Amino acid sequence: MEPAAFEEPGLVRRAADEFGSQALVVSLDVKRNLLGGYSTRIRNGKIDIKRKPVDAARYIISEGAGEILLYSIDGDGTWSGFDLKLLTEVSSSVGVPVIATGGAGSLLDATLAVKEAGVSAVAIGSLAVFQGKDLGVLIKFPSRPDQEAAFE
Template identity: 35%
Template structure:
């Protein structure tokens, strides 16, 4: 039976774990390997890891770090950052990653979705859409850590990605990133109307109540968060955390 997934989302920059606010001012919060070990103990549903330097600086994925993370992990892993070719994707899968997250490369060449899906299976191909609200209404997809507007409508592209064989969409609100004031429910509603694929939402969780609000409305959905699972308390002390089994059950029950 399919269930909602509650997913910590980790950002890596220069091999360290960082957290951002609206994709700006990355703050170092620890060692990613240590975070993976802690999340193992907390039995998380899935873990997403994004290398935020790879695309921006035009770097190859850091295969050594990916392998170290995969070797430590006892949970399903999704990796994104710098993947531009089928060969790179295959190499990463060979290191033990279950899902590849694609963004800039497939916005420029949507057929890459199909090419990778044909090689490794569509269920493993995730398309990430980082979006901002437009000044006069609507949303636009951005790349390069929220610095580069594409002019692409996220809802139209999500439909295209579905037709091209993607297995899942991650929709990430840049406006809500790190603000911890709740998800953009309008954005989630609109993307859910457009696609039947598995959907994961990211950006804005400040409490488990925010997570529950999304699950109550959309039921079988992935709810991802960064700050919520690396900070604790009003002063945002760095503390890796995740709901207990009892807390998770309360989140997914109406």
């Protein structure tokens, strides 16, 4: 859906009208540029749509998106933590839930994304599936007490 949100005018609006904004999550793929700023990308990160992430987020919200899945291309698979600067910029500029993805290496990273960057949720794919960076598969998830302690 993400490329279509920018390539097919009115698609997000029609989907929101049909199903409601609460059912519509649009992914924004973001990459750092050489000068330290950010570019919003489509088509597996290959095409820069020439919109800053905040502007892209505001656009899709104005079209009816009810949530944003904010994906850091640079952070994906690094286990180095979420891009808190990016998350803060977007989450503080929009009035809908923002879900962080791309970079989680520990439960602390998730805590920082929620408490410091203000996102509503985090996606921790590799953290829940692998034993560690470059290690084998082990489906795991933080225990309930660890989850509660991280977000109290």
